[in-house]
Amino acid sequence: MFPDPGASRAVLIGTSTYDFLEDLPAVANNLTSLADLLTGPASWNLSSDACDVLADPPSATAAMDTLWEASDTARDTLLVYYAGHGLVTPEGELYLGLPRSKQQRVDTGIPYNWLRDALLDGRAERTVVILDCCYGGLALGTMGSSDLAVQADVEGTYLLAAASENRQALAPPGEQHTAFTGELLSLLTTGIAGGPEQLDLDNILRELRRSLSAKGRPVPQGRERNSNGRLALSWNPAFSRPPVSGTPSGKSEDRREWPDPAGIRTVEGFFSALGQVRITSALSHVAISHRSGGQIAPGTVGGLLNRKELPKTWRTTDVYLTACGVPDEQLDVWRQCWERLRSAPLAERTAESEETREHSQQHSAASSPWRRTIRKLAGRRIRN
DSSP states (O other), X not given: OOOOGGGOEEEEEEOOOXXXXXXXXXXXXXXXXXXXXXXXXXXXXXXXXXXXXXXXXSSHHHHHHHHHHHHHHXXXXXXXXXXXOEEEOTTSOEEEOOTTOOTTOGGGSEEHHHHHHHHHTOOOSEEEEEEESTTGGGGGTTTOOHHHHHHXXXXXXXXXXXXXXXXXXXXXTTOSSOHHHHHHHHHHHHOXXXXXXXXXXXXXXXXXXXXXHHTTOOOOEEEOSTTGGGOEEEEOTTOOOXXXXXXXXXXXXXXXXXXXXXXXXXXXXXXXXXXXXXHHXXXXXXXXXXXXXXXXOHHHHHHHHTOSXXXXXXXXXXXXXXXXXXXXXXXXXXXXXXXXXXXXXXXXXXXXXXXXXXXXXXXXXXXXXXXXXXXXXXXXXXXX
């Protein structure tokens, strides 16, 4: 299943240059490539405004401000990605490196528990955390420490770490991406032969473990909460549809995995799912028009998929879905989704926006003492 792009966010954080640690030039490429993927139609189809890229953030405050804002506004799914140096405190806790980070100086980076707090206080139904850094497995609690297990226990979160708690992630010299993210991007763009139609997190983790192990590279770790492993990151480019078999009634059985409109909550998500229907059907605009018996022209198909507002009547969407091959029993669910979005009163939408702004303002006010504490701590360290 794919998230609703109109109600989802991604925050991509990466540190490639350091004052006191070894530079990781490939991290900058990680961010660009992953953002391109997540905003593309083969993946989540996020708008550029919904995919924040923080390259070499100057401070923990700068990174956390963006993360808090995203956790306030994402209602469906929030993805948080970090690439860079993973560092460990004397107590064995993970913190994420920033340009001026130092070994065993947690105040110079982002403590993982800060990230965890932002997710726990967020509004998204599902969250995904991807850590491409050394010792990322610490966030999974794999050392057996109760503190670390609690640290990783974020309800509704799928955690994916590039390396276990006692191994270093790799940034091979001369390669465009780091070892883990490079393998992830390759998997999402080339697909899994014989794999499912949608590349969900569980399948991705299994394939990454297999391929990275075969190359003698660190094997990624994962932990899932609330069946988030079924959340898809992209369509499978290598998917091969099995032959259609006959049922006892003589009718053909459609084994395609059609997008489910039941979880759609925004107009943007509705049209994104309509686009996914066309991908699943593997039909061109002309072919869809032909299968509709000329009821909709190829230009009408393109116009429908590029709309920003819901059609006032159901007919065109109904003809489009039917021509694409969506089963009859699913058409009612699509229509119910359209009716629900059409009937949502403007006042209700306005109230929801005001609620989101109020929630953000409350967080901003609540985080002010936290920011002052950080500055005070940093100042004390500098003076010492």
